[in-house]
Amino acid sequence: MIKGLSKEQVAMVQHIKLLKQQAGSHSPSLFTIKEQLPALKMGIDACFLSNPYATDLFLDYFKKELLGEDLAIRDMLEFYPSQNNVIASSLASFLKVPAEMLFVGNGAIEIIQAVIHNFTNQKIIVNIPTFSSYYEFIKPGVSIVFNKLKKEEEYKLNVQDLLKLVHLEKPDTVVLINPNNPNGGYITKAEIAELLEGLKNVGTILLDESFIHFAFENDQMDPLSYVDMVLKYPNVVTIKSMSKDFGIAGIRAGYAIMHPNRIKQLLSNGFLWNSNGLAEYFFKLYTREQFQKEYEVVRKQYIRDTQEYFKILNEIDAIKQYPSQANFALLELKSGILADDFAFGLLVKSGVYTRTCSDKIGLDGEFIRLASRSAIENKEIITAIKDAL
Amino acid sequence: MIKGLSKEQVAMVQHIKLLKQQAGSHSPSLFTIKEQLPALKMGIDACFLSNPYATDLFLDYFKKELLGEDLAIRDMLEFYPSQNNVIASSLASFLKVPAEMLFVGNGAIEIIQAVIHNFTNQKIIVNIPTFSSYYEFIKPGVSIVFNKLKKEEEYKLNVQDLLKLVHLEKPDTVVLINPNNPNGGYITKAEIAELLEGLKNVGTILLDESFIHFAFENDQMDPLSYVDMVLKYPNVVTIKSMSKDFGIAGIRAGYAIMHPNRIKQLLSNGFLWNSNGLAEYFFKLYTREQFQKEYEVVRKQYIRDTQEYFKILNEIDAIKQYPSQANFALLELKSGILADDFAFGLLVKSGVYTRTCSDKIGLDGEFIRLASRSAIENKEIITAIKDAL
Numbered sequence: 001m002i003k004g005l006s007k008e009q010v011a012m013v014q015h016i017k018l019l020k021q022q023a024g025s026h027s028p029s030l031f032t033i034k035e036q037l038p039a040l041k042m043g044i045d046a047c048f049l050s051n052p053y054a055t056d057l058f059l060d061y062f063k064k065e066l067l068g069e070d071l072a073i074r075d076m077l078e079f080y081p082s083q084n085n086v087i088a089s090s091l092a093s094f095l096k097v098p099a100e101m102l103f104v105g106n107g108a109i110e111i112i113q114a115v116i117h118n119f120t121n122q123k124i125i126v127n128i129p130t131f132s133s134y135y136e137f138i139k140p141g142v143s144i145v146f147n148k149l150k151k152e153e154e155y156k157l158n159v160q161d162l163l164k165l166v167h168l169e170k171p172d173t174v175v176l177i178n179p180n181n182p183n184g185g186y187i188t189k190a191e192i193a194e195l196l197e198g199l200k201n202v203g204t205i206l207l208d209e210s211f212i213h214f215a216f217e218n219d220q221m222d223p224l225s226y227v228d229m230v231l232k233y234p235n236v237v238t239i240k241s242m243s244k245d246f247g248i249a250g251i252r253a254g255y256a257i258m259h260p261n262r263i264k265q266l267l268s269n270g271f272l273w274n275s276n277g278l279a280e281y282f283f284k285l286y287t288r289e290q291f292q293k294e295y296e297v298v299r300k301q302y303i304r305d306t307q308e309y310f311k312i313l314n315e316i317d318a319i320k321q322y323p324s325q326a327n328f329a330l331l332e333l334k335s336g337i338l339a340d341d342f343a344f345g346l347l348v349k350s351g352v353y354t355r356t357c358s359d360k361i362g363l364d365g366e367f368i369r370l371a372s373r374s375a376i377e378n379k380e381i382i383t384a385i386k387d388a389l
Numbered sequence: 390m391i392k393g394l395s396k397e398q399v400a401m402v403q404h405i406k407l408l409k410q411q412a413g414s415h416s417p418s419l420f421t422i423k424e425q426l427p428a429l430k431m432g433i434d435a436c437f438l439s440n441p442y443a444t445d446l447f448l449d450y451f452k453k454e455l456l457g458e459d460l461a462i463r464d465m466l467e468f469y470p471s472q473n474n475v476i477a478s479s480l481a482s483f484l485k486v487p488a489e490m491l492f493v494g495n496g497a498i499e500i501i502q503a504v505i506h507n508f509t510n511q512k513i514i515v516n517i518p519t520f521s522s523y524y525e526f527i528k529p530g531v532s533i534v535f536n537k538l539k540k541e542e543e544y545k546l547n548v549q550d551l552l553k554l555v556h557l558e559k560p561d562t563v564v565l566i567n568p569n570n571p572n573g574g575y576i577t578k579a580e581i582a583e584l585l586e587g588l589k590n591v592g593t594i595l596l597d598e599s600f601i602h603f604a605f606e607n608d609q610m611d612p613l614s615y616v617d618m619v620l621k622y623p624n625v626v627t628i629k630s631m632s633k634d635f636g637i638a639g640i641r642a643g644y645a646i647m648h649p650n651r652i653k654q655l656l657s658n659g660f661l662w663n664s665n666g667l668a669e670y671f672f673k674l675y676t677r678e679q680f681q682k683e684y685e686v687v688r689k690q691y692i693r694d695t696q697e698y699f700k701i702l703n704e705i706d707a708i709k710q711y712p713s714q715a716n717f718a719l720l721e722l723k724s725g726i727l728a729d730d731f732a733f734g735l736l737v738k739s740g741v742y743t744r745t746c747s748d749k750i751g752l753d754g755e756f757i758r759l760a761s762r763s764a765i766e767n768k769e770i771i772t773a774i775k776d777a778l
Contacts, residue, residue: 050467278667
C-alpha cells in the first residue's frame with residue numbers, strides 16, 4: 001500500500017482490486033469505479049490515452065456547427081449514417097488513398113476484430129507486452145506465438161529477433177504496433193521498411209498506428225507512403241484509431257488501409273451502417289484543411305507538453321521510466337510496492353487514476369502506465385505520484 | 390415514367406437509377422442522391438422507417454440533459470463507452486432479463502451479422518420477400534433456402550408451409566421477422582408459439598422484432614415473455630433495433646436476448662467498446678420510467694396516425710396495399726408503371742422519396758414500400774402519390 005491511507009481508503013483499494021479482477025485484461029473505467037464507490041474523489045483519468053486539447057478543438061466545431069439554431073445534429077441522430085464505402089470515398093482524396101483501399105470502422109477495435117477473424121486462420125505472432133485484444137480476438141484453433149520483448153532492451157522491438165522467430169514459426173499473421181502500448185516503444189521508419197521486406201511472405205501484417213501522431217520522429221505525417229506500402233506489400237493492413245489523437249473515443253471512429261480484395265471480402269457479408277452519425281460528421285471535419293491546420297497546432301502543443309512531463313517523471317528516483325514515443329509512459333515501481341496497490345492507492349488518495357499493468361503478460365516487475373493529459377493535469381499527476389512514493 | 394416530368398427531371402430519374410444499381414440491395418440514401426443532384430427538391434424521406442415523434446422526444450431529453458451549461462455531452466464524446474456487459478447490466482432490470490442474456494450491438498445489424506457469422510454454419514431458411522442482410526451475411530459455404538411467401542396469401546407467413554419446409558431441408562438456422570419488412574406481415578403470438586414448438590430442434594431461430602412496437606395486436610409490450618421463451622427454447626435469439634421505434638438510427642443502438650452461452654462465445658473474441666457514448670446515454674434514458682411513459686404516448690400517437698394513413702392509401706384505386714402491422718406498407722403499382730420509374734419520378738417531381746422494391750427477391754410485380762411519417766407529412770405523401778398516378 002502507498003503511505004498515508006485511512007482504513008476506509010484501504011477498503012476502497014480492496015474493492016477496486018475486485019473490480020479489476022472482474023474486468024480481466026481491460027481495467028474498469030473510472031465511471032464504473034465511481035458508480036461503485038460514490039465517496040471516491042474524481043480527479044484525473046491518467047489511464048486514458050488521448051489528447052485533451054484535440055477534444056476541445058472538436059467540441060468547438062461541434063458546438064458551432066451542430067448545436068446552432070437549426071440543431072443540425074438532429075439529422076445525425078435521426079437518420080442512418082452512410083455506408084462504409086460512402087464514408088471511405090469522402091476520406092479518400094484527403095488521405096490520398098483510393099476509396100477501395102479504405103475501410104471505416106466503429107473504432108479501430110472493430111477493424112482489429114474483423115481482420116483477425118477474417119484473415120488469421122493458423123498462427124499469429126504478437127510482440128509482448130502489448131494490447132491484449134490482438135491475441136484475445138483469435139478464432140478457436142488459431143495458435144499464438146509470443147515474441148517476448150526483452151527487459152534488458154527496455155522492451156523495444158528487436159527487428160532481427162522478430163524476423164528469426166517468423167522464419168522459425170511461419171505464422172500467417174504478424175502484429176506490429178507502432179508506437180507499442182503499454183510502453184510507447186517506437187519502430188523507426190527504417191526498421192519498418194526492413195520488417196516489411198523481411199515479412200513479405202507472411203499472409204497478413206497488421207500495422208497498428210493508433211498512436212503514431214504522438215511519435216516525435218518528425219513533425220509531418222505522410223499519408224502518401226501508405227499507398228506505396230500497400231502497393232509494394234499487399235499483405236500489410238494499416239489500422240488507425242481516431243480516439244487517441246483526436247480525443248473522441250466516445251464517438252467510435254477508426255479506419256484501415258488495406259488491399260481492395262480484403263475490403264471486398266469484409267463488405268461482402270457484413271459491416272452495414274457500422275459507423276454512426278457523429279463519426280461520419282467527424283470524418284468530414286477531418287478532411288477539412290482549416291480543421292487540420294488547427295489540429296496540427298494542438299497535436300504539437302500536446303507533444304511538447306508530453307515531453308516536458310516525461311522529463312520531470314524521469315527525475316523521480318523510485319520509478320524507472322521506459323523510453324516512449326507515445327503519449328504515455330511505462331513506469332516500473334522500484335520501491336517494492338505492487339502495481340495494483342500503487343495505482344488504486346493513488347486513485348483513492350489523490351483522485352489520479354493510472355493503469356495498473358498487473359494483467360499484462362510479458363512484463364517482469366511491477367508496472368503502471370501513465371498517460372499524458374493537459375499540462376495542468378500533468379503537474380497534478382506528478383505531485384500526486386511524488387506524494388505517494 | 391410518371392406524368393408531367395420535364396426533360397431535366399427525366400434525366401434526374403435516369404441518374405438515380407444508376408445510383409440504385411450501384412447501391413445494390415440497399416437503396417441510396419436521400420443524402421447521397423442530394424449530393425449528386427443538388428437541384429433536387431428535398432422533401433420527405435418516406436423510405437425511412439422510424440417514428441418521427443420519438444425522435445422529437447429524444448431530442449428534448451438530449452437538449453435538456455446533454456447540452457446544458459456543463460455540456461455533459463463532452464464526456465460522451467471524449468471517453469470510451471462502457472463495455473457490452475456493463476450496458477447490458479443497466480438494461481437488465483428494466484427489461485426483466487438477466488444481464489447474461491443481453492447482448493448490446495452497434496445497431497441491430499451488428500447483432501444480425503454476429504449471430505449469422507457465429508451460429509449459422511450449414512443452411513439458413515429465410516422467408517422472402519424480406520430484409521436482404523439475412524441471406525447476404527452468410528459465410529461462404531452456407532446454403533440458403535428461400536421460403537417464398539405467396540402473393541395469393543398477400544405475402545403473409547404460412548406457418549404450416551414453413552414447418553414443412555424446415556422438416557424437409559433440416560436447416561441449422563431459421564429467420565422469423567415480425568412484422569416482416571417490406572410488407573409489414575405480422576405473425577400472431579399464437580403463431581409464434583406454434584412455430585417455436587415446431588422448430589425446437591433447429592440450431593438457431595432468429596426472431597427479429599425490430600418493428601414490433603408498431604404492431605397493433607395489443608397496446609402493451611411484455612418483455613417478461615422473452616425470458617420464458619429463451620428458457621423454454623434456448624435456440625431463440627430475439628433481435629431488437631432501437632432505430633425505428635425510437636427514431637435514432639444515427640446513434641446505432643440495438644440489443645438481443647439470447648442464451649448466455651451464445652453471449653459468452655461472442656464476447657470471448659470480440660465486441661469491445663462496440664457501443665458509443667450516445668448509445669449508452671440512450672440506453673440509460675430507455676430504462677427511465679418517465680421517458681418510457683412519454684415514449685408510450687408518442688408510440689400510440691404514431692400508430693393511430695399510421696392507421697389513418699393506411700386507410701386513405703387503401704382507397705386509391707391504382708395501387709394495391711398489402712396488409713401491414715408495421716409502420717410502412719407494401720404497395721403494388723397496378724397501372725403498369727415500373728417501380729423505379731414511379732419511386733424516382735415521385736422524388737424528382739414532389740420531393741417524396743419512397744423505397745423501390747425492384748431489388749427485392751420474392752415479389753411478383755411492381756412494388757414500392759411506403760413509410761409512415763408524421764401526420765402532416767403523411768398527408769403530403771398522399772397528395773404527391775395521387776398527383777403522380
